[in-house]
Amino acid sequence: AQTVTQSQPEMSVQEAETVTLSCTYDTSESDYYLFWYKQPPSRQMILVIRQEAYKQQNATENRFSVNFQKAAKSFSLKISDSQLGDAAMYFCAYRDALDSNYQLIWGAGTKLIIKP
Amino acid sequence: KAGVTQTPRYLIKTRGQQVTLSCSPISGHRSVSWYQQTPGQGLQFLFEYFSETQRNKGNFPGRFSGRQFSNSRSEMNVSTLELGDSALYLCASSLRLAPRETQYFGPGTRLLVL
Numbered sequence: 293a294q295t296v297t298q299s300q301p302e303m304s305v306q307e308a309e310t311v312t313l314s315c316t317y318d319t320s321e322s323d324y325y326l327f328w329y330k331q332p333p334s335r336q337m338i339l340v341i342r343q344e345a346y347k348q349q350n351a352t353e354n355r356f357s358v359n360f361q362k363a364a365k366s367f368s369l370k371i372s373d374s375q376l377g378d379a380a381m382y383f384c385a386y387r388d389a390l391d392s393n394y395q396l397i398w399g400a401g402t403k404l405i406i407k408p
Numbered sequence: 409k410a411g412v413t414q415t416p417r418y419l420i421k422t423r424g425q426q427v428t429l430s431c432s433p434i435s436g437h438r439s440v441s442w443y444q445q446t447p448g449q450g451l452q453f454l455f456e457y458f459s460e461t462q463r464n465k466g467n468f469p470g471r472f473s474g475r476q477f478s479n480s481r482s483e484m485n486v487s488t489l490e491l492g493d494s495a496l497y498l499c500a501s502s503l504r505l506a507p508r509e510t511q512y513f514g515p516g517t518r519l520l521v522l
Contacts, residue, residue: 324507325507325508329513334515335496335515335516335518336513336514336515336516337498337500337513338513339510339511339512342510344508383451385451387507388507389507389508390507393464394456394463394464394505394506394507395441395453395456395464395466396441396443396451396453396511397453398450398451398452399450400450401450
């Protein structure tokens with residue numbers, strides 16, 4: 293069964309600096325999707341970025357980028373120029389591309405604290 | 409476009425009761441998924457509906473059930489509530505039932521079982 297591991301329960305960063313959140317996953321599949329979701333105190337889960345496993349190019353969305361290492365099964369999220377509004381729980385999630393079961397498999401989350 | 413809405417936002421029930429939660433997807437979205445979020449177990453998939461049919465189911469007991477209506481709105485029901493059912497229940501919708509589809513989440517329903 294696929295698993296997702298986020299080894300950092302909590303991270304803190306100074307405002308305007310860069311922080312990297314780690315995520316590793318385990319799968320025997322070659323085609324899949326990886327996601328980073330953000331859950332602020334309001335509890336609404338918001339998609340930050342998505343990566344397709346068959347694409348070698350790392351996904352980027354404004355200040356958010358990923359470092360996708362398929363062989364190492366690693367999918368880290370880099371947040372540049374951190375802002376107070378980035379404070380939230382960040383969840384890494386995995387989904388098979390070919391299996392008919394499209395459920396998201398989630399990591400335990402990393403709480404990101406932004407220091408002003 | 410309005411986002412995913414969930415009602416009610418907060419709910420307090422006692423053990424043994426049953427509860428029904430509602431989810432209205434984004435207009436045009438036909439797939440609805442439900443997740444349970446607890447501090448101990450994290451986020452766990454409950455089930456997914458598409459075109460009024462349950463397509464996938466997570467590893468939850470039969471007390472957890474759901475359905476989807478012709479307008480894509482979905483409800484989930486939990487019967488014979490247990491203390492461990494206290495959680496945030498998240499609903500997510502997507503345009504189609506496909507792995508590359510982005511799921512958009514609602515604000516959740518926080519259920520407290522006393």
